[in-house]
Amino acid sequence: MLTANAANIVLLKKQLRDSRAQDENAAVRNAHVVASLERSLGALRHIPGLIAPYRGLAFGAMAMLLVTTVLNLVLPVAAGRVVDGFSEENLALMDAYFLAAFAIAGGLALSTAARFYLVSRLGERVIADLRRQVYDKVIGMSPAFYEKLMTG
Numbered sequence: 001m002l003t004a005n006a007a008n009i010v011l012l013k014k015q016l017r018d019s020r021a022q023d024e025n026a027a028v029r030n031a032h033v034v035a036s037l038e039r040s041l042g043a044l045r046h047i048p049g050l051i052a053p054y055r056g057l058a059f060g061a062m063a064m065l066l067v068t069t070v071l072n073l074v075l076p077v078a079a080g081r082v083v084d085g086f087s088e089e090n091l092a093l094m095d096a097y098f099l100a101a102f103a104i105a106g107g108l109a110l111s112t113a114a115r116f117y118l119v120s121r122l123g124e125r126v127i128a129d130l131r132r133q134v135y136d137k138v139i140g141m142s143p144a145f146y147e148k149l150m151t152g
Contacts, residue, residue, distance in 0.1 A: 050126045057122040064115035071108040078104050 051058050078101040085097055 004009050047126075047128070050129055051122070052149055054122055054125050057118055057125070061115060061118035061122055067111040068108060068115055071111060072103055075101070075104050075108060 078097065082094070082097045082101050085094055
């Protein structure tokens with residue numbers, strides 16, 4: 001009985017060592033994954049600096065995104081009221097439901113169009129600034145650089 005317990009203890013210690021080694025290997029693998037992800041996403045660090053001059057457009061786009069999200073959540077409720085409320089006793093209430101559903105759909109259309117415009121405008125401005133920065137960098141390089149780098 002005592003030898004069985006000792007064997008179990010030895011086995012448990014071995015399993016603990018193996019699990020620690022696996023944990024260390026997993027930690028090393030995770031560190032490599034994190035480092036790789038940081039390298040691949042490193043260029044995204046510069047995006048806030050490119051968007052900063054266009055804060056108004058960015059906040060407007062986020063506001064329109066919030067408005068369209070809310071209207072997308074409210075529209076099915078309004079449509080449900082229209083469908084569920086059909087009866088001749090509440091014609092005035094049905095008119096109000098239809099008007100509300102149409103107003104929500106119209107608001108959704110307008111806010112979606114505004115969001116699309118703002119996001120497109122913001123993207124175009126950021127890309128134009130990025131192109132300008134690349135162009136300025138390329139133009140500012142010395143002629144020796146282009147002599148060494150024989151391109152097109």
